[in-house]
Amino acid sequence: MAQPKKPKLAVWKFSSCDGCQLSLLDCEMELLAISEAVDIAYFLEATRRVKKGPYDISLVEGSITTAHDAERIKEVRRLSGTLITIGACATAGGIQALRNFKDVKGFIDRVYAHPEFIDTLSTSTAIADHVPVDFELRGCPINKAQLLELINATLNGRKPNVPRHAECVECKTQGTTCVVVAKGEPCLGPVVQAGCGNLCPQHGRGCYGCFGPMESPNTAALAARFAALGLDRRDIERQFRSYNANAPAFREESEAHDQPSRS
């Protein structure tokens, strides 16, 4: 009996730092198991050898920041069965979405000797803002265990165990003492999706929000608590304006604390 054909996997890069693709390479031993289970057909970060599409599973890293990218992602969508976006760039626009709050043309004029060579959009946006996406895996970078679980679930045709509840659940599951309550330190955890493995609170530091908004984020209530802890408007704005600045819930909250223009 012939072996059933292995599903073809492609890994794509848009505007990003490659950190999420590195998480995949970082899987090491498990990567061997993955390469047994799938045919890694397109993964430039790992090999220059590529196979033609279509692809059964596409992992997409990075955000859309150029007109060229906005066209290319449509082609990727066309070639892909299941399209999974990985990381804060692909799911929310990433840290580079800070540009969305500023005048990009002004930056270009100041930074580049020949601004005329720079061709970029004025925004950095999530892949799902451009094409339909089957699953968004959060994180800056993504968590290796969640990536493996997602690939595993996709191959086995089951629901991935990637909860959308708050990071606080990870604290309590691991037995980490809450930094807000025990130290009076700000922490984004109550409005951030779990999944990082409790990295920061476990080390006594508030959550930075790498995994973006949780399922029902009450950012206004948390911002009020931050104010009571002594954070001023600008601090609060900055809390919500980082790796997931353009995720709608965080975007709205940071804008609510935007300083009046200081120019």
Add this chain to the structure above:
Amino acid sequence: MAPNIGSKVILDRSGLDRLIADLRGRGYRVIGPVLADSAVIYDEIQSAADLPAGCRDDSEAGTYRLDQTGEPWLFGYTLGVQGWKRHLYPPRQRLFRAERGERGFRLLDDQEVEAPLALLGVRACELAAIQVLDGVFDHEGFTEPGYLRRRQNAFIVAVECGHAAATCFCASADTGPAVGQGYDLRLNEIAGQGNWLFVAEAGSEKGLAVLAELPSRPASPDQIAAAAAQPQQAASQQSRQLKDDAARVLAVSTESPYWDKVAERCLTCGNCTMVCPTCFCTSVEDVTDLAGDIAERWRRWDSCFTLDYSYIHGGNVRSKAASRYRQWITHKLATWHHQFGRSGCVGCGRCIAWCPVGIDITAEVRALADAERGR
């Protein structure tokens, strides 16, 4: 003279060390209070040297602070961050493991054998919480074997409170601070001449067998009186109260506009349910290996504040924060009576202290009652 059940004897500090060593010698994993970073938690201990000497905590809504008093009290704190639920009903439990065979899946019988637990430092409210969970996990013919096994094998050393935190309200919940029944040993840590002593009493045959092995002497009337004064002192320090008619207030408040007010503050983070020593809700997850040859089923703590928890076919039945908070407090204080014949709240105050925005179950019941009266 060997002690009897109910007779009060004195153990000195070395007697406490002997107790821990003796329990370990009998094969128990001894869990007790330890200092971890900025808080007292319950974790495995080897000897009395691991106990949080001199630590005193205080809590307010959304705040917990631990002080080092310099005094050598070992049980001067009130409560660990999380209760004994963590040990009797762990956050993640593997239910089974199975392997794909010729015909379907074959169950693998490879659960680890767990050592029995000795719980050292169980407060009155916590003993009540364990009794609440007993009612949940052995209910109308439905049993939870893992919990019941750990529970039946456990050895409980209760330590009575001499001091209450500002968030404690066991006196009004009628669960403490005096430790009633259900312990194997009960201790009171009292000041002696230049040192600290324990007034000890066995509450079961199992407890008596352990106590009889320890070096002890009969307690004096003064020492017995000092121990008896402790829970009275702790009760007199409590200012929070749960309204007597909380169950009625909730029963008539299902459509109260006040729920939207709570929802403005509630983060739906689930912290209250995770730290509550009686909240028992879980979700079940199936995992596989990459090839799909090994499957495991895991149970993990979940919360009525997560959306997945109330997702049923076709959608979520409690999408608004208002309905999730209402579900939690109504179950805890009202419908728990119908289901299990008592309140689900033992008055430990953990949900008040560990809520990042300080939502206070006692204050919310009062506010609901006021809103009801005003309508």
